[in-house]
Amino acid sequence: xxxxxxxxxxxxxxxxxxxxxxxxxxxxxxxxxxxxxxxxxxxxxxxxxxxxxxxxxxxxxxxxxxxxxxxxxxxxxxxxxxxxxxxxxxxxxxxxxxxxxxxxxxxxxxxxxxxxxxxxxxxxxxxxxxxxxxxxxxxxxxxxxxxxxxxxxxxxxxxxxxxxxxxxxxxxxxxxxxxxxxxxxxxxxxxxxxxxxxxxxxxx
Amino acid sequence: xxxxxxxxxxxxxxxxxxxxxxxxxxxxxxxxxxxxxxxxxxxxxxxxxxxxxxxxxxxxxxxxxxxxxxxxxxxxxxxxxxxxxxxxxxxxxxxxxxxxxxxxxxxxxxxxxxxxxxxxxxxxxxxxxxxxxxxxxxxxxxxxxxxxxxxxxxxxxxxxxxxxxxxxxxxxxxxxxxxxxxxxxxxxxxxxxxxxxxxxxxxx
DNA sequence: CCAATTACCAACTGATTGGTCGGTTTATTT
DNA sequence: AAATAAACCGACCAATCAGTTGGTAATTGG
Numbered sequence: 001x002x003x004x005x006x007x008x009x010x011x012x013x014x015x016x017x018x019x020x021x022x023x024x025x026x027x028x029x030x031x032x033x034x035x036x037x038x039x040x041x042x043x044x045x046x047x048x049x050x051x052x053x054x055x056x057x058x059x060x061x062x063x064x065x066x067x068x069x070x071x072x073x074x075x076x077x078x079x080x081x082x083x084x085x086x087x088x089x090x091x092x093x094x095x096x097x098x099x100x101x102x103x104x105x106x107x108x109x110x111x112x113x114x115x116x117x118x119x120x121x122x123x124x125x126x127x128x129x130x131x132x133x134x135x136x137x138x139x140x141x142x143x144x145x146x147x148x149x150x151x152x153x154x155x156x157x158x159x160x161x162x163x164x165x166x167x168x169x170x171x172x173x174x175x176x177x178x179x180x181x182x183x184x185x186x187x188x189x190x191x192x193x194x195x196x197x198x199x200x201x202x203x204x
Numbered sequence: 205x206x207x208x209x210x211x212x213x214x215x216x217x218x219x220x221x222x223x224x225x226x227x228x229x230x231x232x233x234x235x236x237x238x239x240x241x242x243x244x245x246x247x248x249x250x251x252x253x254x255x256x257x258x259x260x261x262x263x264x265x266x267x268x269x270x271x272x273x274x275x276x277x278x279x280x281x282x283x284x285x286x287x288x289x290x291x292x293x294x295x296x297x298x299x300x301x302x303x304x305x306x307x308x309x310x311x312x313x314x315x316x317x318x319x320x321x322x323x324x325x326x327x328x329x330x331x332x333x334x335x336x337x338x339x340x341x342x343x344x345x346x347x348x349x350x351x352x353x354x355x356x357x358x359x360x361x362x363x364x365x366x367x368x369x370x371x372x373x374x375x376x377x378x379x380x381x382x383x384x385x386x387x388x389x390x391x392x393x394x395x396x397x398x399x400x401x402x403x404x405x406x407x408x
Numbered sequence: 409c410c411a412a413t414t415a416c417c418a419a420c421t422g423a424t425t426g427g428t429c430g431g432t433t434t435a436t437t438t
Numbered sequence: 439a440a441a442t443a444a445a446c447c448g449a450c451c452a453a454t455c456a457g458t459t460g461g462t463a464a465t466t467g468g
Contacts, residue, residue, distance in 0.1 A: 006415075006465085024322060029232045031455060042417045043457080049415090053456065105322050110377050114318045117380045118228060118309050128381070159390035163398075166374030166391060171366070173314050173373050176321045177332070186363035187370060194367075194394075197401050210435090210445075235425060246447045247427080253445090257426065 011049050013039055015060045023108050026115055027057060054123070061112075061126045069109055069130050072097070074137045083145035084195045087138065091168055092188055098172065099180045107172035135161050155198045167191065215253050217243060219264045227312050230319055231261060258327070265316075265330045273313055273334050276301070278341045287349035288399045291342065295372055296392055302376065303384045311376035339365050359402045371395065 021030045050056040076090040138161040145151035171187045254260040280294040342365040349355035375391045
């Protein structure tokens, strides 16, 4: 009964290292041998646990990637009051984490979306689904913010969510060299300005 | 003397098809044979004109890619009055072009930045240099807009440029499936809202 | 303690990769 | 027309890829 423990432990080691390398080098540019070498495991071990490279990647997306996005960008917002402050704080935290990570290669999710776009519709679906979880959560939170009097009632919540997500993806794409700190500072400054616009009862 | 014409014609055919495929499939995921097959040319022809795959790609970046970004995002802004309207118009045009391109795979430049980040510093430099041309142009235009009374004097031009670029990169990354039209509409709506904020003499 | 199952090994396959090279065709010069 | 150089061909090479296979070591239930 407890034999599954070893299986799952090995699988998780593979997934964890897999995500790390896929994130650093891209999916197509990372070979299974790269991952196995880092773990001192063999091809046989890999294909014992996973059907294919694609199956392996999907399992990473559904487990690790979803968790990563959810805990960083969705959970901190869910059910909170004062949506605009909570949202900007979650984004600030995410950017700070990224900046202090000396091996940062952008927003994991959007990097993969870029890589798989037009190549693998099935994987794309898994990725955009995660994106959608964030989007829906943002919209819901903004709508609730209207009812609670934090957000201007004339604001188009869906449009705001689109704009917030877009800008976050972009700034993470740009945060790739030594200029991360200044970039983050400028970005957050403007994000908060933008939020001021939609918090008061101005046009929107 | 006129023999160079043929050389350049062939090289440009290769570069054009190369950019097309690199854009669609990514650099690492596109083989030289893919490109040559499309042109009915041989390996020998390729290596007669270019030293390596990397050299080939760099030539594409410096010629075609630079031109593409410049004509779409820099030129329409340069030296114009009323910067905010000109900027938002250039972005709207770029998004509309992208939307009506039934083979759209995101913002070429940022796609490559994502792909090469952490892998090839030399190529990264060429790519970020193009990005910087756009950024500098935006900043200059915004600054001039202050002098001419179009942009609020308290606005941080660099921060605005960062925010505009980020959001554009992001929305282009998201514009990858059937939802392009709605996405573009929402995005432009919020961009213009944001611009209203920095055009009047409000805080910024 | 032993048989069965689980977990893993490592050599191999066939396809593809970027790049080389000796040779042929095409165009230009004299 | 002959000689020269530019443009291109395509077979080949070593390396690498995802995936297969036939086996062995470790674990576990009876």
